[in-house]
Amino acid sequence: MNGYDLIVVGAGIVGASCADEAAAAGLRVAIVEPGPIGGGATACAMGHLVAMDDDPAELALARHSLHRWEEFADLAEAEFSRCGTLWVARNEAEAAGIAQRVARLEASGGEAHAVDAQALYRLEPALAPGLCGGMLVPREAVVYPPRMALHLVRRARQRGAVLYAGRAARRLGRAAVTLDDGTVLAGPTLVATGCALPELLPQLPLRPRKGHLLITDRYPGLLHHQVLELGYADSAHGHAGSSVAFNVQPRPTGQILIGSSREFDVADPSVSAPMLQRMLQRAFDFMPALRGLRAIRAWTGFRPATPDGRPYLGAVPGRADLWVAAGHEGLGVTTALGSAQLMLDLLLGRTPAIDPAPYAPARALA
Amino acid sequence: MTERYDVLVVGAGPAGLAAAQAAASHGARVGLLDAQARHGGQVWRHDVRRGAPRAARKALDALARRRVEWLPQHQIVAAGRRTLLAETPQTAVRLVFGALVLATGARELLLPFPGWTLPGVTGAGGLQALAKQGWPVAGKRVAVAGSGPLLLAAAATLRRHGAHVLGIHEQAPATAVSAFARQLWRWPARVAQAAALRATLAGVPYRFGSFVRAAHGIDALEGIDIEDAHGSRRIACDMLAVGYGLVPNVELAALLGCATDDAGTHPRVQVDRMLRTSVANIYAAGELCGVGGLAAARIEGAIAGHVAAGAIAAATDLLPARERERRFARLLARHFALDARLRALADGDTVVCRCEDVALAALDGFDDARAAKLATRCGMGACQGRVCGSALAELGRFPRGGFRPPLFPARLASLAAADLSLPDSSIPDLST
Numbered sequence: 001m002n003g004y005d006l007i008v009v010g011a012g013i014v015g016a017s018c019a020d021e022a023a024a025a026g027l028r029v030a031i032v033e034p035g036p037i038g039g040g041a042t043a044c045a046m047g048h049l050v051a052m053d054d055d056p057a058e059l060a061l062a063r064h065s066l067h068r069w070e071e072f073a074d075l076a077e078a079e080f081s082r083c084g085t086l087w088v089a090r091n092e093a094e095a096a097g098i099a100q101r102v103a104r105l106e107a108s109g110g111e112a113h114a115v116d117a118q119a120l121y122r123l124e125p126a127l128a129p130g131l132c133g134g135m136l137v138p139r140e141a142v143v144y145p146p147r148m149a150l151h152l153v154r155r156a157r158q159r160g161a162v163l164y165a166g167r168a169a170r171r172l173g174r175a176a177v178t179l180d181d182g183t184v185l186a187g188p189t190l191v192a193t194g195c196a197l198p199e200l201l202p203q204l205p206l207r208p209r210k211g212h213l214l215i216t217d218r219y220p221g222l223l224h225h226q227v228l229e230l231g232y233a234d235s236a237h238g239h240a241g242s243s244v245a246f247n248v249q250p251r252p253t254g255q256i257l258i259g260s261s262r263e264f265d266v267a268d269p270s271v272s273a274p275m276l277q278r279m280l281q282r283a284f285d286f287m288p289a290l291r292g293l294r295a296i297r298a299w300t301g302f303r304p305a306t307p308d309g310r311p312y313l314g315a316v317p318g319r320a321d322l323w324v325a326a327g328h329e330g331l332g333v334t335t336a337l338g339s340a341q342l343m344l345d346l347l348l349g350r351t352p353a354i355d356p357a358p359y360a361p362a363r364a365l366a
Numbered sequence: 367m368t369e370r371y372d373v374l375v376v377g378a379g380p381a382g383l384a385a386a387q388a389a390a391s392h393g394a395r396v397g398l399l400d401a402q403a404r405h406g407g408q409v410w411r412h413d414v415r416r417g418a419p420r421a422a423r424k425a426l427d428a429l430a431r432r433r434v435e436w437l438p439q440h441q442i443v444a445a446g447r448r449t450l451l452a453e454t455p456q457t458a459v460r461l462v463f464g465a466l467v468l469a470t471g472a473r474e475l476l477l478p479f480p481g482w483t484l485p486g487v488t489g490a491g492g493l494q495a496l497a498k499q500g501w502p503v504a505g506k507r508v509a510v511a512g513s514g515p516l517l518l519a520a521a522a523t524l525r526r527h528g529a530h531v532l533g534i535h536e537q538a539p540a541t542a543v544s545a546f547a548r549q550l551w552r553w554p555a556r557v558a559q560a561a562a563l564r565a566t567l568a569g570v571p572y573r574f575g576s577f578v579r580a581a582h583g584i585d586a587l588e589g590i591d592i593e594d595a596h597g598s599r600r601i602a603c604d605m606l607a608v609g610y611g612l613v614p615n616v617e618l619a620a621l622l623g624c625a626t627d628d629a630g631t632h633p634r635v636q637v638d639r640m641l642r643t644s645v646a647n648i649y650a651a652g653e654l655c656g657v658g659g660l661a662a663a664r665i666e667g668a669i670a671g672h673v674a675a676g677a678i679a680a681a682t683d684l685l686p687a688r689e690r691e692r693r694f695a696r697l698l699a700r701h702f703a704l705d706a707r708l709r710a711l712a713d714g715d716t717v718v719c720r721c722e723d724v725a726l727a728a729l730d731g732f733d734d735a736r737a738a739k740l741a742t743r744c745g746m747g748a749c750q751g752r753v754c755g756s757a758l759a760e761l762g763r764f765p766r767g768g769f770r771p772p773l774f775p776a777r778l779a780s781l782a783a784a785d786l787s788l789p790d791s792s793i794p795d796l797s798t
Contacts, residue, residue, distance in 0.1 A: 036736055147741055295778055297750065298781075
């Protein structure tokens with residue numbers, strides 16, 4: 001019998017953060033991961049560290065996490081690039097909402113400015129004419145998520161964590177986990193398996209939400225900020241069967257990462273030509289210069305989506321010593337570090353830095 | 367724009383030319399496309415000084431009399447059911463087919479060694495192609511190295527273009543090459559071909575059991591270390607043309623869902639004796655089914671073209687000839703097998719992935735291509751892992767896998783243009 005203070009199941013960015021946080025707190029930690037570290041949604045993600053302001057609870061978690069991300073601003077593995085986020089308004093109606101969004105972001109402790117149309121084109125000259133200004137969030141950044149997950153797992157291991165690589169958790173017992181090779185690990189268990197959550201905890205509703213991304217060859221100087229349409233939240237937080245939104249990112253290499261799409265009820269992971277087409281057409285509407293750029297790769301991924309869009313962070317109702325940190329949908333990279341801290345606060349009985357109630361898994365069973 | 371063909375042939379090298387001719391001879395409407403501006407593929411590449419080889423001209427003449435539509439500078443970037451998306455310099459075209467013949471050929475196998483990324487170091491076939499297109503090699507001191515008969519052909523081209531070929535360094539030992547030569551009488555055309563090449567290369571040393579250990583230079587190549595039975599020695603040169611044989615181009619076939627045979631170091635497309643792939647109405651001919659050389663490619667092209675047009679009897683007549691050429695290919699592969707020492711030339715600092723500047727040592731500890739790629743970006747660049755993936759497979763690390771569109775770097779406008787997933791049932795099925 002192998003005894004631990006915490007068994008973290010899943011080594012995506014969320015599980016890796018939890019393992020790192022637990023090892024830093026002096027816990028004896030086991031990490032169980034059947035595939036590559038950060039090989040699930042983490043590998044497919046854009047790596048945009050962004051605060052979304054439409055849900056106060058999500059904003060609180062993001063703000064707390066963004067603060068924690070600053071620790072890695074100079075870490076080579078993070079590939080941290082402070083490009084800032086520029087939200088663009090298509091019309092006066094979208095522009096009219098900017099003041100409120102600036103106020104909400106600033107109230108949460110962030111920095112944001114409204115920009116008029118003239119300033120918008122100074123910031124991003126390649127944007128299509130006719131846009132109505134936007135909002136600049138200058139301190140936000142992008143990272144490279146899979147290497148970051150790997151870094152966190154390595155750091156946890158340096159602090160004594162044991163990695164069960166290539167092993168899957170088959171069964172959750174009472175303060176025990178049975179692996180697919182029959183090994184039994186004993187100890188409190190934290191499930192951070194993202195889209196695979198229903199395999200171990202079917203009582204917590206979760207649906208995979210497919211997305212497409214595409215990356216171009218290198219075009220340094222064309223794009224300077226992560227640029228999104230202000231209507232992005234409608235796509236991200238709406239419940240439409242499928243939607244696309246303009247979301248482009250300058251990589252430190254000069255490559256441009258282009259998103260985004262969202263689809264429920266699609267299990268096939270292959271790149272869908274019609275969806276790619278819709279996503280690209282949307283991007284061309286906002287940035288026509290993209291048309292002539294060369295794409296070198298396209299891929300898909302699945303976001304773990306809960307019914308209310310908030311992650312499950314906390315104790316699994318009715319189960320002793322069983323915890324869950326999953327369901328971050330498209331914000332897992334942004335909120336992983338804050339999620340991990342909240343989980344450890346709860347596990348160790350510390351006063352949580354943010355109110356845990358909105359993320360309590362019990363809400364799904366109410 | 368959408369074009370429709372009874373038989374569509376991808377690749378206009380010897381296999382593709384033969385396939386197009388065979389299919390058209392039965393009255394099918396045939397499209398023949400290639401990424402290059404001219405027919406001929408790699409082996410029959412047009413030479414700025416000499417034009418196309420005579421055999422290539424004959425194949426083209428035969429084609430001109432048939433109903434074959436030539437689609438130059440068409441790069442396939444995505445594929446759907448019975449549909450390919452091709453990019454041209456101007457636009458994107460949707461090509462709908464009843465039957466498809468894949469003749470995508472092979473590419474050169476490059477193995478990493480210290481200094482291999484210096485300007486002046488190229489593939490052997492690579493420098494041959496450059497010279498044919500007018501790249502200046504006249505007066506340059508060129509060493510040719512690697513393995514296989516391609517080295518002789520490359521050296522002959524370079525010499526014709528005025529290069530001073532210092533020597534040809536074949537890694538296979540003399541015993542293996544002479545054992546191969548003793549078998550050659552069974553293929554008289556090959557004897558004549560080899561003799562002609564040797565005559566062109568009179569005075570150029572042809573060394574066996576000899577390979578390049580390292581290349582040296584500050585900003586460009588200045589010299590190489592050659593190793594053979596007598597040890598290692600430095601020779602000064604301006605260019606090194608080094609290639610270790612060929613790797614089948616299976617990417618399009620894999621994207622279309624055709625099964626590959628992964629038993630060897632490099633995957634090849636699985637076909638039955640009539641060159642049917644695992645996907646209905648898709649055929650494969652030539653190097654992508656396993657490197658077999660020019661003669662095999664021409665015969666297989668004809669077989670696949672006939673079958674794609676529904677002419678089984680015409681195809682069946684060619685099966686014995688195909689078997690004879692495949693025997694030759696097996697003989698070649700056996701005698702020119704790569705020396706294990708070649709796989710140990712790269713040291714930890716040697717760059718393996720040139721697109722993303724990943725050194726070999728960065729891959730230590732990974733046994734899975736995807737995990738290594740995520741952690742190091744190895745294979746994420748513009749060549750999409752074609753160079754490093756094959757090299758790493760050869761080095762016994764991990765093979766590359768997972769083929770997704772775009773198959774080659776493609777303009778975003780091209781990818782946004784066509785809906786590929788619409789099934790098209792209006793094309794008659796010719797092959798069943």
